[in-house]
Amino acid sequence: MFSVFIIGTGKLAKNLANAFINNGIELKGVYSKTLSHAKEFSTLFNIPCVDDLAEVPSDCDVYILAVSDQAIEEVSNQIEVNGIVVHCSGMESISVLNKHKQSGVFWPIQTFSNNYYADFSNSPICIESNDSNDLRILEFLSDKIGAKTIFVSEIQRQQLHLSAVLVNNFSNHLFVLAQKFLEENDLPFEILKPLIHETVSKLEILSPSLAQTGPALRNDLGTLQKHQELLAHHPSLLSIYKLLSESILQNKS
């Protein structure tokens, strides 16, 4: 049976572990430097755990380093294993895993939260490896959890990571700002949810350029001015409003 060992117990580790277990991949165990985290993860998924990198078993097919970008190289240098060692970063080079004969990148383009498992089915996972056999194995692993495998170069992966920040982190932040602004004015954010859903549903039918609407696109100076007056006491949001409105006008197709 194909076996995986996970290093790290954060949101990505939990989401991958859940997907592996639900799709017939053997999870051989988990490592965390914090024993309580390792034990909690162990109980959650009913798998062995260790808190010492020297105790990581050496005979798994794939080792997943689901740790922060800053920790990847250090952790990689401390494990002695056979099998493919992969990291899950959108930005780090595969070369930080150079200690190992077999290495790769396994980066799901997805956003993960606590207490909520993301759906990997048809969700993209970017893979990289310098060895074509290892690439096949990583593709198999991505296929097993129902993901859509994307073969990318390092620079393409970084470009995708930046773009993911634009469409996910920044969009979600606009939702945060709208929620704060509405709640200050005793209006519930709930009211905007159908509009947000429609914004995304439209993408199945129209390209985002064709779906663009609003006062900036129409160069409706009266509305732009009134909106800025509503933001008179919100200098940070006002700067964002001005910059994005200008950008919409500049990008008008």
Place this chain on the structure above:
Amino acid sequence: MFSVFIIGTGKLAKNLANAFINNGIELKGVYSKTLSHAKEFSTLFNIPCVDDLAEVPSDCDVYILAVSDQAIEEVSNQIEVNGIVVHCSGMESISVLNKHKQSGVFWPIQTFSNNYYADFSNSPICIESNDSNDLRILEFLSDKIGAKTIFVSEIQRQQLHLSAVLVNNFSNHLFVLAQKFLEENDLPFEILKPLIHETVSKLEILSPSLAQTGPALRNDLGTLQKHQELLAHHPSLLSIYKLLSESILQNKS
């Protein structure tokens, strides 16, 4: 039978006409100052059309001014009708309709496109009127097309309009910018769609503040720096990247 007359033939007019006809509201006709637009709309919905405001019938229950904010007052002043005259603006005051005994606001919080009908069911429509009977009639009209009626003051409507720009226009613009950036680098925007869908699906379970992720939230200076290097030749996008990243960090809860 409850009857409505629509003034204007744009995206909003088409979407409302379609919803009215599908929900048992009689559409008495449409006006456009451009005869070809009036005729096209007339054919599309099989209703009478006029291109002279003097010919607008005076006996409809509600007159919907689905025209640009700038045109509302002028059009309102040129029609002689009984029934409630409403505009559909998120920003304009109800007072621009003062010529008429019965007036109101009927503003759907939604984004409309050509060749694609938005779903009004459970989508909010903000209504305003100075008369409680007129308010009931507008609520009835909103109910008939399955919308969720929201009773708001003028300032609340304007605050909602501004917030709608943040969550719809600005998010969609970020999708446009991501698409352009990816296509310049021979990567399809399609790859990001599952992430975009997940971003919005999460809102059903988590508040946007709890759903926030990414390098700015983690204050991951290495990734922030590398992203900015990727944008070295995109000064406008770089400014947006910096400003939104700073705002995420400032709003960290």
